[in-house]
Every structure is written in structure tokens, then in C-alpha cells.
Amino acid sequence: MRFRVYTPSISACNVLIDCLLRNNEIRLGRCVYGSLFRSGVILDKPSWSLFVQMLCKEGKFNGIVRLIDVGIYSSTSYSLVIDHYGKVGNFAAALDRVDEMFDRNLNPDFSIYASILDAACKFRNDEVVTRIKSVMIDKGFLPEEPLSECDLIIQKFCDLGKVNAGMMFFNPKIILHDATYECLLKALCKEGCLQYAIRMYRVILEKHIVLKDSCYYAFANLLCCDEDPIEGFELLKDIIGRGFRPDTTELSKFISLQCKRRRWKEADELLKIILEKKILPDGLSCSSLIKHYCSTRRTSDAILLYRKLEETKGVLDTTTYDAFLNGLLNDNRVEEAVKVFGQMKKLNLVTTASFSIMIRGLCRLKEMRKAMSMHDEMLQMGLQPDRRAYKRLITGFK
Numbered sequence: 001m002r003f004r005v006y007t008p009s010i011s012a013c014n015v016l017i018d019c020l021l022r023n024n025e026i027r028l029g030r031c032v033y034g035s036l037f038r039s040g041v042i043l044d045k046p047s048w049s050l051f052v053q054m055l056c057k058e059g060k061f062n063g064i065v066r067l068i069d070v071g072i073y074s075s076t077s078y079s080l081v082i083d084h085y086g087k088v089g090n091f092a093a094a095l096d097r098v099d100e101m102f103d104r105n106l107n108p109d110f111s112i113y114a115s116i117l118d119a120a121c122k123f124r125n126d127e128v129v130t131r132i133k134s135v136m137i138d139k140g141f142l143p144e145e146p147l148s149e150c151d152l153i154i155q156k157f158c159d160l161g162k163v164n165a166g167m168m169f170f171n172p173k174i175i176l177h178d179a180t181y182e183c184l185l186k187a188l189c190k191e192g193c194l195q196y197a198i199r200m201y202r203v204i205l206e207k208h209i210v211l212k213d214s215c216y217y218a219f220a221n222l223l224c225c226d227e228d229p230i231e232g233f234e235l236l237k238d239i240i241g242r243g244f245r246p247d248t249t250e251l252s253k254f255i256s257l258q259c260k261r262r263r264w265k266e267a268d269e270l271l272k273i274i275l276e277k278k279i280l281p282d283g284l285s286c287s288s289l290i291k292h293y294c295s296t297r298r299t300s301d302a303i304l305l306y307r308k309l310e311e312t313k314g315v316l317d318t319t320t321y322d323a324f325l326n327g328l329l330n331d332n333r334v335e336e337a338v339k340v341f342g343q344m345k346k347l348n349l350v351t352t353a354s355f356s357i358m359i360r361g362l363c364r365l366k367e368m369r370k371a372m373s374m375h376d377e378m379l380q381m382g383l384q385p386d387r388r389a390y391k392r393l394i395t396g397f398k
Helices: 010-022 026-038 045-057 061-069 075-087 091-103 110-122 126-138 151-159 163-168 178-191 194-206 213-224 232-241 248-260 264-276 283-295 299-311 318-330 334-346 352-364 368-380 387-397
Strands: none
Touching (some): 026 045, 045 061, 061 075, 075 091, 075 110, 091 110, 151 163, 151 178, 178 194, 194 232, 213 232, 232 264, 248 264, 248 283, 264 283, 264 299, 283 318, 318 334, 318 352, 334 352, 352 368, 352 387
């Protein structure tokens, strides 16, 4: 049987590689390039540009620099390297590469200067800020100062993800288009600039600006990432109250963090709001809250949350189930405890400790038949405790 080997066109390979990069399939992209190199295929400019983008996604900026230094370069290569130098605060290297672009007849565009300006604003390097602003004005990228019309400039910086540069042109006293405030808030959320985002949102509230739903969602998700939500907590409640629900995973993490730090009031308040909106946090958050409710004799709240979790087929961890059983029996809720124990059996989560809690609780409440039935079932399942614990357990039948 004869096989024929065909090499696809370089344009077809570029389409494939571009698709792989957009889906973050870096390993497969490297395999394609490996095949092209082994086959002796000569890469064109788009191929090298995609290769450089792949190196960037891998964080291999030294590889991009080596390609530039051996004469394989493009505006994309320089843009990525200059952006990297800016992010690490190496402005001398970034500006040297800009000069090098002119030597190689490549004209730096708005995005390259925006990268340097954004980084200089972030690092508060006034000298570089002044220099780059002057160059951008000379090249017509920025209008002459004073800037009376900032909307287009701010939006352009934000669209490039250069929110620090955008904020430099923001002045609360100047009235901007509603779209500009929205653009700034979304960019601040994307970059994780929590305090600036909160300030921007307060300005938006003061000006009675109505945002797109996606902007509220982005801001709510950012607030959920706040580890010390003194200011953002009330804003988060307000946004959820308006009907904009954050990502459930982020919201669950936020509630879990409040529980971990024993901010039970905040966790409780937020839970009530989200339950009204038919949102339920994950099992870990519910476990922390149910244990807290049981330890503070708020059994009704624990039951309510448990039933909500059951409706979504959610599951608690074993220690929480045991704490829940204890809380129910301490509050004389025998039937509810039996139901929960039955659910634990279905989930194969019963343990020696679970049986012991049920038997002790039922004996204390004089439910001797049920206690004996539990005892017999425990023995049948081979979950009898050690001798000393077993002797203490059966004293309840006396």
C-alpha cells in the first residue's frame, strides 16, 4: 500500500494556528510549528507573527527578543516586547526598542506609545509620562492640551486595556459621555483595579448613569474578589438587589471568605439577599453557614438552607452533615434528623460518628425503638465504634 505525503499551504497552516491560539491550545500550536520546521516550510510574515504571539502566551519574551535581534521582526514583535518592558518598569529598554523601530523603518503606532504611557502612569514615572505625552501630541495621537474633549481618547486607551493611561485624562469635574464612564469601569474591572472601580462606580451613581448589564456583572464579580470588603460589601448587596447576579463561583468564594473570617453577619445578610433572587452558593459555603446556624441554635435557618441545597442536588461534607444531625436532635427535631440521615445513606456518607450522633440523640429524647433500629443497622453495616466508645454509646439504652 502506497502513501502520499501532502504539505498544506502556509495560509491554511496560519488559519489553523490562529484558531489554536485563540483557544489557548499552545501545545498543539507548537506541534504544528514543529512539523513545519521539520518539513522545511518557509514561514511568511503572518506565520512569524503568530509564532511570536504564541511565545508571548507562553511568557517567553526572551525568545521574541532573540528573533528580533537576528532580524526576524515585525511591528507585532516590537509591540509585544515594548509592552512587556513597560509592565516590568524597564522604560529605558522600551524606549530603546522604539528608537530601533525607526532605524528599521517601522513606525510605532498609537498602541505602542499607549503601552509605555500606561506603564509609566502605573509606576508614577512622571519623566516618562511627560516625554511620551509630548511625542504622542507631536504625532497627532493626542490633541493639544488642555484636553477639552477627553471621551474618544479615554475610550481608545480603555479599548486597548490601558486603563492607567485612560484614568490620567479622567477628571470628575469634566462631564463625559455615559459610554466613557462605562468604558472606564469595565476596563478597571478587567484589570482588577478594585478601589478605582469603586470610586468610578460612585461617580456613576452620583451622575445617575445607567450602565449596560454586562458592566454591572463585571463590577459585581470584581467586588466578590475583595478580601477586605469594608466599602464594597454594601455596593455588592445593592447590585445583587437590583437583579444583577455575579458569577456563582465568585459569589461562593466571597461568602466562604466571610465565614472563614467569622464575619457571620455579612455572610448571613448576603445569603438572604441571594436566596430571594433564587441564587444558591456552592456546597462549601452552605456547609460553613449550616454549621454556624447549628452552633448558634438557629436550626430553622439551617433547615431552610439545607432544603434549598437539596432542590439543586447539592451535597454537604460529612462533618457538616454530622453537625446538622446534632443540631436537629438538640432542637428535638427527630423526624427531620431521620430524613437527613436517610439522605446521607443514599449518598453513602454515613459513618460511625453519624450513627453515634443519631443513637445518642434518640436515646436522650427517649426514642428508644428508633435508637435500637439505628444500633442494629450500624452493626449490620460494620460501623461499630471501638470498644470504649461502644460501651459509652450503649449506656444510653439503660
